[in-house]
Amino acid sequence: MIVPTKKQRFQTNVLPHLNSAFNLACWLTRSRQDAEDVVQEAYLRAFKFFDGFHGDDSRAWLLTIVRNTFYTWYQEQQKQRQETAFDEDMHDFSGVGVAGMAFADNNPETLLMQKDSERQLQQALHALPLEFREVMVMRELEELSYKQIAAIVGIPIGTVMSRLGRGRKLLAAILAPARQEA
Amino acid sequence: MMDHQETLELLPAFADQELGIVEAQEVQRHLDSCADCQREYAAQRIVSARFKKEAVYFDAPPHLAHRISSALPPEPVRAGSRRFSWMSLGGALAAGLALVWSLGLYLNLPSDQERLTDEVVASHVRSLQVDHLSDVVSSDQHTVKPWFNGKLDFSPPVVDLAPQGFPLVGGRLDYLAGRPVAALVYRRAKHPINLYIWPSNERDAAPQLQNHQGYHLVRWTWDGMNYWTVSDLAANELDNFVGLVRSTVRQ
Numbered sequence: 359m360i361v362p363t364k365k366q367r368f369q370t371n372v373l374p375h376l377n378s379a380f381n382l383a384c385w386l387t388r389s390r391q392d393a394e395d396v397v398q399e400a401y402l403r404a405f406k407f408f409d410g411f412h413g414d415d416s417r418a419w420l421l422t423i424v425r426n427t428f429y430t431w432y433q434e435q436q437k438q439r440q441e442t443a444f445d446e447d448m449h450d451f452s453g454v455g456v457a458g459m460a461f462a463d464n465n466p467e468t469l470l471m472q473k474d475s476e477r478q479l480q481q482a483l484h485a486l487p488l489e490f491r492e493v494m495v496m497r498e499l500e501e502l503s504y505k506q507i508a509a510i511v512g513i514p515i516g517t518v519m520s521r522l523g524r525g526r527k528l529l530a531a532i533l534a535p536a537r538q539e540a
Numbered sequence: 541m542m543d544h545q546e547t548l549e550l551l552p553a554f555a556d557q558e559l560g561i562v563e564a565q566e567v568q569r570h571l572d573s574c575a576d577c578q579r580e581y582a583a584q585r586i587v588s589a590r591f592k593k594e595a596v597y598f599d600a601p602p603h604l605a606h607r608i609s610s611a612l613p614p615e616p617v618r619a620g621s622r623r624f625s626w627m628s629l630g631g632a633l634a635a636g637l638a639l640v641w642s643l644g645l646y647l648n649l650p651s652d653q654e655r656l657t658d659e660v661v662a663s664h665v666r667s668l669q670v671d672h673l674s675d676v677v678s679s680d681q682h683t684v685k686p687w688f689n690g691k692l693d694f695s696p697p698v699v700d701l702a703p704q705g706f707p708l709v710g711g712r713l714d715y716l717a718g719r720p721v722a723a724l725v726y727r728r729a730k731h732p733i734n735l736y737i738w739p740s741n742e743r744d745a746a747p748q749l750q751n752h753q754g755y756h757l758v759r760w761t762w763d764g765m766n767y768w769t770v771s772d773l774a775a776n777e778l779d780n781f782v783g784l785v786r787s788t789v790r791q
Contacts, residue, residue, distance in 0.1 A: 365615050369609065370754070372754075374665060376600045377730065380598055380600035381597055397604065398607060398611060401612075402608075402612070405612055476594045476595075479591070483595060499591075499592070519549075523549075523551065523584065526588060530586075
């Protein structure tokens with residue numbers, strides 16, 4: 359009988375959560391290209407620390423690393439942007455322009471997204487500050503519990519609740535004028 | 541008694557069913573008589589539902605798994621070469637191995653189960669990796685069930701659990717425990733669930749939950765069929781799924 363190697367264990371335990379990792383990274387970076395880089399970097403880090411992981415929630419563990427990797431990357435981006443003195447709005451980090459349209463490729467998902475109501479939501483979400491967007495994506499799309507989110511973000515459960523509450527109110531407020539136009 | 545402000549602050553958690561029973565009851569009591577809170581509660585639920593329904597879920601592109609795997613550091617010791625070096629150790633060790641092997645045969649039952657657990661998890665992972673979840677894609681149990689006709693020597697019970705939040709998405713032929721089996725595919729939000737069914741001549745057995753390589757598995761035997769289900773869902777949700785399958789199959 360052959361004992362699985364670290365790499366094999368990693369591949370069966372952590373690699374299957376790739377969609378969750380990529381989804382979160384897309385919502386954080388607002389760009390597929392950057393999300394791929396962040397996810398790959400996160401996986402390499404996860405592999406390095408895999409020996410120290412003994413829990414059974416490998417998805418939450420991986421998402422914590424994805425999130426941390428993102429913030430490191432994000433700070434780098436911010437620093438570079440300040441150094442090159444680019445205007446914030448001109449240089450939306452993906453370089454693709456208008457928030458929410460950063461995924462303008464020929465992906466079927468993107469085409470599906472063209473439905474008006476969905477496009478409005480997408481844009482509103484991208485306009486939402488990061489701290490709200492991340493908890494909402496974890497809750498509504500990844501269906502993580504408050505406890506899991508609290509552990510991933512490193513905040514108390516009560517703060518998870520108030521961020522979700524405020525995030526939803528903000529989102530509703532951003533969406534309200536759009537609805538009147540339509 | 542919980543006052544208005546406290547209730548207002550707890551409404552997000554109430555909408556997400558994250559409150560304890562006592563708190564939830566108190567919120568409900570206040571909510572019944574407060575129009576402001578009712579509006580706020582409705583607003584929370586509407587935004588949450590719209591997010592779930594309309595926000596894009598970005599699935600990883602197929603090349604990303606490959607890209608990551610090849611970026612991982614190479615293994616220092618290959619499994620194959622390790623076996624080879626064992627063999628070169630000679631007779632004494634071979635005898636020892638033979639003893640272990642015969643012990644393994646002797647303790648036949650648990651090792652069978654373990655092997656099957658490995659097989660089920662491997663099958664589940666494979667079905668996700670190669671994007672080959674379903675051979676017949678349909679949410680209609682009356683399409684999926686006849687699809688197995690002529691492909692299997694038994695007719696698996698196929699139930700739809702969409703109203704309970706576990707929509708059927710399709711079926712697939714698979715191979716487990718040395719025989720072809722029916723694999724039914726369900727989904728809970730973004731989480732695929734594989735349900736394997738094949739005939740058994742064992743007695744009915746109650747569901748047993750186990751955790752293997754980060755997946756949850758539940759197996760049971762009922763009315764001449766073995767059932768194994770596997771998913772990355774939380775244990776309580778998979779348990780819920782099993783309860784629904786069991787009660788629906790019995791009807």
